[in-house]
Amino acid sequence: MQLSGYRRPDGRVGFRNHVLILPTVACANGVVAAICKRVPEAVTLPIDSGCGMLKEDQLVFARALTNLAGNPNVAAVLCVGLGCEAFKPEQARAAIERFGKPVKAVTMHNAGGYAATVAKGAQMAQELIAGAARVRREPVDIRDLVLGLNCGASDPASGLTANQALGAAVDLLVDAGGSAIIGETTECVGAEHEMATNAASPDVAQRILDTVHRFEGHVKMYGADLSTGEPNQGNMEAGLSTLEEKSLGCIRKIGSRPIVDVIEYADIPSKKGPMLMDSPSYDAPSVTGIVAGGAQVVVFTTGLGTPFGMSIVPVIKVMSNTPAFKRMEDTADLNAGTILDGEETIDETGRRLFDLVLHVANGRATKAEELGENQCQIWRTTLTL
């Protein structure tokens, strides 16, 4: 299937053409919502932070915000802020300029108040919309596709069906020259050695182990121990016996091809192929990091079902079993429960999912896009001051 996308000035390719109105601090969410009402073609991302952070979190926040705006699904960006936050609209604009896409900024403290910011912001957004409308889809290579991988609300079928089918689809993508980013370091704990044996080099293997062990160390800092809480009671009742079993089910998503790199949260990869991003397992911050990394399409596997979506990226929901799929069909795009039902093999479902990814890249709307679902949360690892 021929892929078509929007070529961006930095050389990457988008599969959506959104104008993003980006709050640089939670204080600007309201004014951004007011601008979006006047400019309904634009999209936004809810920002729950931007202030009261230690240096470590400030750096991650600035990187994530910048790289979310840089995601190639975004044609142009309007940064909207209050004026006294850690990463101000003008700073964000300067950082986002490196992607070469149109970017503007407006600050409430300087614009003359709330109504003036809405008026000015709406006018800027209209100009950006007009510019974005001139960018056309053109034939692009599958090597430009970066697929984000995530799972949530998992059950024991996830590792047998949905995650395995996703792994098969990722193998097809990687063999064609594309890339995939798996996050959720938490879900690698207990399976890190298995994952490391699949690394492309001893250096990558060591970095997989180091990343997982760093996460474990972080958990221990709070006196907690993952091994006593995982698998949790619900997992055990459903049939999962050990931490390794749960994690081994999760990492099926990455497929079987060598893992080429390990990247920091919200960082943009420099290599092509399957990669691990250090991120938490909680859906919103995990997918936010992966989308900041440049994934243009996300596949989200789930056992119980979730409405999860994000405005700037199509999220394809794959369910692990047929009864749950029937219950949550209006949130899900594909049922991998067919594998348990004996109707399809893992490879057949993987092929069907791969084809769906390409259709979605070419413009087919996902359930989450139709619902207008929009979650976003930048990972914070220290305190709120």
Next chain:
Amino acid sequence: MTQKPALIVIREQDNVATATRDIRSGEVIALSVGEKCLQLVARQDIRFLHKIALRDIAAGERIFKYGAVIGEATQSISAGEHVHVHNIRSLWGRTSG
């Protein structure tokens, strides 16, 4: 594939399989592992998505699923027995870190 198999075996070296439906004690289950066709008698009820031993497993032996180690047997387990937290345990934290 037309008939729904009662068990899923993921890799040939696995010594446990996963039930795709509730299985009754005494049920004779035919299954294929790679090229081989096996017959297994369930010694206990096995609930949907729970695990069953494919062969006799000695105490201390490692349990393989996904072709990888998911833990070790804490007691001897016979083929056809339910495999879960009562007879296997995690090796996490015991072999590394």
